[in-house]
Each structure stands twice: as structure tokens, then as C-alpha cells.
Amino acid sequence: MLAAGGLAATAPASADPVLPTFTYAGEVTVAEELSYNPTGEFIFPSIVHASEHFAAPLGEWYLYYAPHESPGGIVLMYADSLDGPWTEYAANPVIANVWSPHYSVNHVSSPDAIWNEEAGELFLYFHGANDQTRYATSADGITFSYGGTAVTNAMGGTTTTETSYARVFRHPDPASQYQYGMFYMENTTANSRRIRLAESVDGRTWTVRPTPIVTPGSLDAGNVSAANLWEHDGQLYIVYHASSKKIFARTVDPTLTVVGAPVVLHQASGIGEDVGRVASPELVADDGTLYLFYEAGDRLDATIAYATAALAPPFVLDVAATATTGCSATGVATITVAATNESTAPVDVRLTTPIGERKITGLAPGATFSPTFTATGPSLAAGTATVKAFARVDGVAYENTWPIPYGSRSC
Secondary structure: OOOOOOOOEEOOOOOOOOOOOOEEEEEOOOHHHOOOOOOOOOEEEEEEOHHHOOOOOOOOEEEEEEOOOOOEOEEEEEEOOOOOOOEEOOOOOOEOOEEOOOEEOOOEEEEEEEEEOOOOEEEEEEEOOOOEEEEEEEOOOOOOEEEEEEEEHHHHOOOEEEEEEEEEEEOOOOOOOOOEEEEEEEEEOOOOOEEEEEEEOOOOOEEEOOOOOEOOOOOOOOOEEEEEEEEEOOEEEEEEEEOOOOEEEEEEOOOOOEEOOOEEEEOOOOEOOEOOOEEEEEEEEEOOEEEEEEEEOOOOOOEEEEEEEEOOOOOOOOEEEEEEEEEOOOOOEEEEEEEEEOOOOOEEEEEEEOOEEEEEEEEOOOOEEOOEEEOOOOEEOOEEEEEEEEEEEOOEEEEEEEEEEEOOEEO
16 A cells, blocks of 8 residues: 555455435436537536625526537536526626637636635636646636646646546645645546546645546446545545446545545436436535536536435434432432433443443433442532443444533432
């Protein structure tokens, strides 16, 4: 296993993670309803929670996408709900394939937008042409200033022929010198598409790790692309699509070094409109629902669709406890500590007092553990009992401690 910066290590074999089950919810981009539709295909959705960043947004949410074929162009839609309806911005594209004096290319496509906290602006990454990924910045998500080039073929090595389909995210490693990470698709002279990783301090200047983080395997049918970073139930995943027409998820550690085996995250059901290829996953959670936006349909004939999955409410470790003093039948002071598990999963509980300690493993939701501790004499000074609880839910550890006071007692 190599350290960060070397070849992505393969995680040991383990049980498949429990992933959400998505249900097809509909099409977002209906071709005949769109004013800007130069090629009849729409790819690479990117969602921004506009109201969190802009003073007077057009809607609660912004959706960026693009055609791929010439001339491409970065397109904006907006809505007050992730379920729509989505309204097309009146002056699309917000970024075109000609931006004088910065570039004039055959097409621009694959937008990915992220709020850059340090800069206080939206950074939108896009490719144009296929040999480089660029970026632009905006204070309102509508009007953009050209930023420059983020990654190029030359940064990937002598065999790199394409550098595109980038997704950018806050770097998950708190010990990293970098603030941002980027997954992007690299094509090579062998015509094999894989996922590369770049890292950046500021979102502008990038360093590319020397080897791919994901290469095509037996389930991928030769190519992988459009990777994204996603966290679910405390576990990080690389999510991406493959030539097998499915979206996969692989576990990854915070250093973005140890990568697990692919597991299918989503594929078309084959029922009704939900057929064919699914690609370019973009995952957003809102109000108890996980939304998966993606491109649906064959390459160069795709549309933006979405699917949803219900999220389980977040686990809260909660134990209600009391401590009372009393007298035994023989006139000896006692402390009774009652701990009730008000969580939604079994918990381990340890009760500690100055005159003893008791514990129970796997206290069921709603159940009470209520031992009595007996002193050595008839008197007991006021004090504090300690209730400590521990639970592990979906691989995440939870722990909490509560001090419970009690009064003095003379028997």
C-alpha cells in the first residue's frame, strides 16, 4: 500500500456497504420545452443550493448542465424545490464556447459548481475542448468571470489525450495541506478512460497525483468517468459511471488513497421511461430525501433525469436517567440509578457511582436498566452518578456521558 500521492491502494475485501435504493422520479430537461437546445442532448448535472450563497437568487436551487457536441454551452435552470418545476434561465448559455480573449473552442461542457469559501465566490469548472478543464467564478451564479485553466493533458502525463468531466469537492482529509480535491476523467493513447485525482490549496492551482485513483475493472466494460465524492452514513465513496451503463460506488478513505471494490449504486429499472444508460451522478440530500441527478440515455442523446431515496432520520444517542437515594430493609443507604434507552437502536450503558458500577450490553430501545447500589452504612452524602452510553449504528460509533446528581440520605 503506497502513501498518498502514489497508486491508489485497494481496500481489503469486506461486506458490501448498505446503499440507498433509488426510485426513478422523472425527467428534468424536456427538449421541446427548452429555448437553448443546440444539439438535443443534455449532460452532467451540477446542483447548487443558491439561497445559501446568493443574496437574491432566482430560486432556492440552481442546476447547471450542458450539451456536449458543438457548440456545447453551460446552461442554468432554477427551482424552489429539487422536485421542480425547473425554469430555464432566459439568457443561456451562461458560459459559451467562445470567450474572447480567453479561448475559442469547438465546445464547452461538463459543468461542476462549488462554493469556494476562501474566495467567497462560486467556482464553476468545465471542459473545453476535451484537452483541458477550465474554471470561471461568479458572485451570483449567473454572471461569470474567466478564471483560467485548472488541469490539462500535460499535467496527466505523455499518454493523456483527454482531461475532462471534472467534479470538485472540499478535501476530506483534515491533515491534508490541500483544501480542495478534484476527480476528472482521463483518456489515454490506449483509449482507456479512468479517474484521476488533482488537489488544490485554493481551487485555482492544481497538483495531479501521478497515477489514477480508479481504473476500469471487470464490471466497467472498459471505461469509467464523471466521478464524484459522496459521504453516506459516515463513509466516503467515489461514485462514477462506466461503459456498462451503470453508476457505481467505491468506498474511499479520507486521504483519497485506499479505494474499495465497485458496488452498483443505481441502474435503470427498465420500466417505462426509466431505461438505458445512467451516468454522471450528482447526489444532494434535502429534507429527509436523497436526490440523485444524472444523465439518462445513450451518450450524445441523453437527458437529465433524477431519482430519489428516503433517508433514515439521523441517529441520536439519547438516554434518560435519574438517581435517587433510599434505605434498605436493614437500614443501609442506597442509590438507585434508572437509565432508559430513548434511542432508536440498542445501546451499551455503564452506570458509575461512588459505591459501585454496573453495566449492560445491548439495552433495547425503550428499555430501562435500574440497578440499586448499597452503601456500607446508614448515611450517604449528596453526589453525582455517571451514565455513559455507547452505540454503533451503520458502522458509525456514538458515545455520550451524562452526570446525574442525587441527594444525601440518612437511614
